[in-house]
Amino acid sequence: MTLRVRRNIDEMPGYVPGEQPQESGWIKLNTNENPYPPSPHVVDAICRAARGPLNVYPDALATPFREAAADVLQVDPDWILPANGSDENLTIIIRTMCDPGDVTAFPWPTYVLYESLAQIQDCRTERLYLEADGTWDEAQAQRLREQARVFFVPRPNSPTGTVWSPEALSRLVPERGLLVLDEAYADFMAGPTGIGLLKTSEFSERLVITRTLSKSYSLAGLRFGFSIAAPAITRQMRKVKDSYNCDAIAIAAATAAIQDQDWMRASREKILATRRRLVEALPAAGFRVTPGEANFVWTQHESGAHREICERLRQHRILLRYMRFSGVGPQGGVLDGIRITVGTDEQVDALLDVIGACV
Numbered sequence: 001m002t003l004r005v006r007r008n009i010d011e012m013p014g015y016v017p018g019e020q021p022q023e024s025g026w027i028k029l030n031t032n033e034n035p036y037p038p039s040p041h042v043v044d045a046i047c048r049a050a051r052g053p054l055n056v057y058p059d060a061l062a063t064p065f066r067e068a069a070a071d072v073l074q075v076d077p078d079w080i081l082p083a084n085g086s087d088e089n090l091t092i093i094i095r096t097m098c099d100p101g102d103v104t105a106f107p108w109p110t111y112v113l114y115e116s117l118a119q120i121q122d123c124r125t126e127r128l129y130l131e132a133d134g135t136w137d138e139a140q141a142q143r144l145r146e147q148a149r150v151f152f153v154p155r156p157n158s159p160t161g162t163v164w165s166p167e168a169l170s171r172l173v174p175e176r177g178l179l180v181l182d183e184a185y186a187d188f189m190a191g192p193t194g195i196g197l198l199k200t201s202e203f204s205e206r207l208v209i210t211r212t213l214s215k216s217y218s219l220a221g222l223r224f225g226f227s228i229a230a231p232a233i234t235r236q237m238r239k240v241k242d243s244y245n246c247d248a249i250a251i252a253a254a255t256a257a258i259q260d261q262d263w264m265r266a267s268r269e270k271i272l273a274t275r276r277r278l279v280e281a282l283p284a285a286g287f288r289v290t291p292g293e294a295n296f297v298w299t300q301h302e303s304g305a306h307r308e309i310c311e312r313l314r315q316h317r318i319l320l321r322y323m324r325f326s327g328v329g330p331q332g333g334v335l336d337g338i339r340i341t342v343g344t345d346e347q348v349d350a351l352l353d354v355i356g357a358c359v
């Protein structure tokens, strides 16, 4: 007997997440985690939640979190839809919006998961090709906005850290679908986030913003993210999510985390200071850094030997993320480089101590 799975699942390669070594002793600068611990209030909230009751299901809508996030962002709680990491939000959005065969679009290169989610949903994928300076061809953008049911745009982009202006984003809003602004790294940006667009732009009813607590709130190990969108959209998304998609401990922890804005801002300031040092130091070792506004830097070495450099650093127990994108541009070129997560000063010093010898 032959096992038959859906054709598109059989054909897709599947998303490969970054390496997560389970033993200690690594300097881990490969998956954009925050090197600092979460707020101490988070640990207290987890201990309280662990005392229960855990025998009953959690609040299906994660109401305490929605109220706390709404307060921070100055929106109504009905605009907030929590999920088990922002990746789950992206899944909910595509399942809400796309039939098999519909077009899902995204800039390229970008967060590779968008392509995998589209393949799972059996959607057609369309890439908006980015030039080295982050610009795109307006005629192609116009074609995609006519076709796309969902247009995923991370702001800042990963891996380049590029931040597109609201005016540029307005030219990507699908005519019959949603623009999804993935703001996983928005707390590290210099300028305003997309929340203003939700409140004031003429396309606010066609916009979903996704956020995560994995990065600026130091909670990647917990799994918590949320969408912000008009209630007409969150109402539809609620029908698609798992009934109890966030567990009681995660709800308590995420609520405490978002309520401690001072802690988040202090950790962000440390990361931004270390990012400046890293960006200034890399050119001396032959690296060109793409200007970006996230808790990572995208860099290319004059030798082009990016994979080898990462392998050599591995010998020093330092993990960076080697990334290779094919199909870059209409001619199908290849782009590769190294994405370095901004760690603590000590971690970045350890990297800078050896990187010159690894190029």
Ligand SMILES: Cc1ncc(COP(=O)(O)O)c(C=O)c1O
Residues within 6 Å of the ligand: 031, 032, 084, 085, 086, 087, 088, 111, 154, 158, 182, 184, 211, 212, 213, 214, 220, 224, 225
């Ligand atoms: C652009 C982007 N969106 C979303 C995520 C996932 O966030 P979460 O940990 O909340 O699932 C990541 C994680 O690296 C990311 O880079």
